[in-house]
Amino acid sequence: MTESGAWWTLLAAPAMLFCLAALAVAANSVLDARDAGRSAGPAAAMRPFLALPRALLTQPRRLPAPDVLLWRAGIAIVPVAAVLSTLVIPFGNVAVADLSVGVLWFNAMEVLTWAGLWLAGWGPNAAFSLVGGYRFLALGLAYELPLMFALISAATGAQSLRVGDIAAAQQGLWYAVWMPVAFVVYLAGVLAFGFLGPFAYPTGRDLAGGVLSDASGVEWLLLQAGRWLWLAAGAAMAVPLFLGGGAGPLLPAWAWSLIKTLAVLAVLVVAVRRLPLVRADRYVELAWVVLIPLTIAQTLVPALVDLAR
């Protein structure tokens, strides 16, 4: 059974999330170096973190008529929501707060990114930035409903919205095995709310970086951190939802949680690099015409299984 952790887990969970995100960034950087024909050693893994001193040193820019308040609020929301989402994710058998509506909490935090990114696009009063913000809304309308049905599938299977219960309900058979559609849609959703790889549409290079195009220094750093933190949080949440949580032979629960999280993270990083960008106008139709019916059918499977039980 999952239990709520002591007070220090409140600090440990964000720290672990940061480590996982940093690991993903480093792995991505090593793969970058290999593709570009540079030496792919530990030095290459550390290169992205040179952006830290740079971002902290950069002076703020003056823009004509920005909405600074909303801009800052939006930029802060993205990483903060990612960190808050980890409160309900159990690591081994311990979560910071195993809420009775944990799945919903995660979902609500993820939806906050909508507001955050739109505000980050609106704030600087620049065309490309605003278009980037709108692009995330278009993407959001596409990915959100299938993602919700994927979450509902797992919750229906366990007959609980408590993340710990969902992990515990997968004794013997992981949900990823008999709810593969939900699992894949969930992973696509993680890439989407992290606006990375195939779903990096809001930050497209065709918009000179979209929502990132007018972010410099700390603003840029927070948005970039936010997307990788979301990727790490999504990978961590996949483990209790679909991969049986900390259950596994021989090793202790926390070790299994860690191994599974790293595996999901690795899959996501590879997907980020292997898949080209999907434009939201195309993905919306796919999501509504194909993915929503599929995920609804997927939700029906655990519902029928529960009835028969």
Added chain:
Amino acid sequence: MDVTSTVLLVFLGVPALVFGVLVFTLNSMARVTFALLASLVCVGGVVTVLGLPYLGMVIVLMMVMEMVIMAVFMIAYMMNPAGLMPMSMLHNKRGALVISSVVFAALVAGIFVVPWPGHAGALPRDTTFQAGMALMGPQMLTMVTLGFVLLATMVGATVLATRRGRYDRFGDDLDQRPARDPAGGGVGR
């Protein structure tokens, strides 16, 4: 109600009111929208603290999506969305103020005058479970009605908002394939 809950209620209730007032005092449409969002998120928080975490979270989740989409409409249709040029959009301000003040006074008076009945029954162990059992059992009719209302809304809103019908898309004999759309979609076209 324990002390934590009371403190939380204060810290959520006061901002809910403050942001609510800001909705009608700010100039920038974007700020107005997000003030309303902040107010309603606080309402979701109040509902959660009152013991309904499921409904509270649903309110937060729904309001974020709704308000962000609302912001799109605000900026598409309203002049001066950024509020760079302050102007008043009110009419009949005094009348509205009088009516709402009178209503507020009456409501507050009522709240403190009415002899409310005492506690009836105990708090259920799982309030989410309580709502679900009610909606899928005795209150099934409510749920079905709400479902139909939502369906009617979806159809009605789409019909109202679109200009092009099937004859525009598929031609006069409805035999044109693929459909004539200004932009291609992701599936089959």
Added chain:
Amino acid sequence: MTFELVLVLAAGLFCVGLFGALSQQSIVMIMMGIELMIGGIIVAGADFWRFLAPAAPSGQVVIVSAVVAMAVEMAMGFAVTTAIYRSRQVDMTDMAEELKG
């Protein structure tokens, strides 16, 4: 006392929304006022459920209905605004007066 104060909060939200709905010209702003009013109703519903009848699920059903009403009001409001705007480039109630028939 908490019960009464939360009800005052609900009344406050309702009346702020009422003021907005009565005084604003823009259709979208009127919708914002109505949203706030429904927000007040939700708070009141939760308060009644919690302090008067926690054993009965009806309080929760009221809140669910209010949330649905919010969504319906919003969707229809946007659709009507779009339709009016498309035909006449108007988004103010005063300018749509000929609708009075």
Added chain:
Amino acid sequence: MSLRAAAARPRVLLTVLPGGTAARLAAERQLRLRDWPLAASPAQADLLLVAGPDCPGLRAPLERLWQDLPTPAARVSAPGADAVQAALDSGRAQLGSREGQLDRIRASAGAHRHGGRPAKGEEGPGGVHDGHGPHGHGGMEMPGGLSMAGVGEDRDGLTLDQLHLPLGPFLADWPSGLTVHLVLQGDVIQQANLADPIAPGGEGAAPFWAQPWIQADAGEPVTAGEAARRRSAAHLDSLSRLLSVAGWPAQTVVARRLRDDLLAGAPGPAMAPRLERFTRRVGRSRTLAWATRGIGELSTQGGKQAGVSGPAARAGGDVTDRYRQWLADIRRDLGRLDQPARLQAAEAEESPRGRWRAQHPPSAALVTVLPALLTGAELAAARLIVASLDPDMDELLPTRREVRAPHD
């Protein structure tokens, strides 16, 4: 805090002036090997690298671009390919030095006293890197120098505000020297107007990608292998921009690396399997084809009428068909990279963008079809359409002169 630490891995805004292709290629190669990321906008950049010969017509927009970089920042220029190394080193030194940055802060404070950034209405026809603000025609002046947007009829009958947005001349992965003025409503392009190409000051450089054909025209000995190599490299360069705009950064880097190796003269047999693998992976990507399908339709017939003669005309279709044509052309040239036979006349082999005629360079036709293709497209499709045609604006410049090899 240490400026040196911040300058360890500068982000570079690579700005290409007309005639600066060789310098751009050298810079992209250097940045790839040094692992200095390419910034997409001035806000993200520390180092402004101006590649190409000085161009008086673009000095003012370049100055505005420079003002847009946040401090600390450095600005260096590399007129030719051989100046790139030194420019990058000096740029990093400037970024790390206290004095250089203090100068910039002082200069920008002075500029601020005199009104700061130019108000948006005053911006010249050169356009800015990123169009700031929902500004438009007429109306009263708003705070911040912005004016109210105008409205007009649009596709969906919503009479949305018109947004005037220039694309170019300085955009990442954009043909240098091209400027398109767009009128947007929502995300639909209502109007696209080409600005006149801006000629570089002094004598212009010969277009880098058409160089073997120009030399053959002039009677100089050029091998067919050299021409095939240059053509494949040009297609890889176009592909790298298209992939970057379409959003596939990993394959963008692969395309650039293959291009650099081809230009550096790597032997054909070693290149063939790598090119094969790249063309297979990109050509078979269903996601990429799905994302680019159905936009920018240019039939073979329509293309021929406008005078388009190269891969764009042969592909005869949408963006997907055009990049697949490039890939097919690269595969076709695989065995000919080292062919020693002499290129007889420029007409004998197709230049990267079409049949080479000095009076009617193939890129001129590509540019003329642009406005019609862009009008009615959505903003997201516009960049893809331009990248899939990838006109080489250098071909349109009147004067020619020897170009140096891109590598140092």
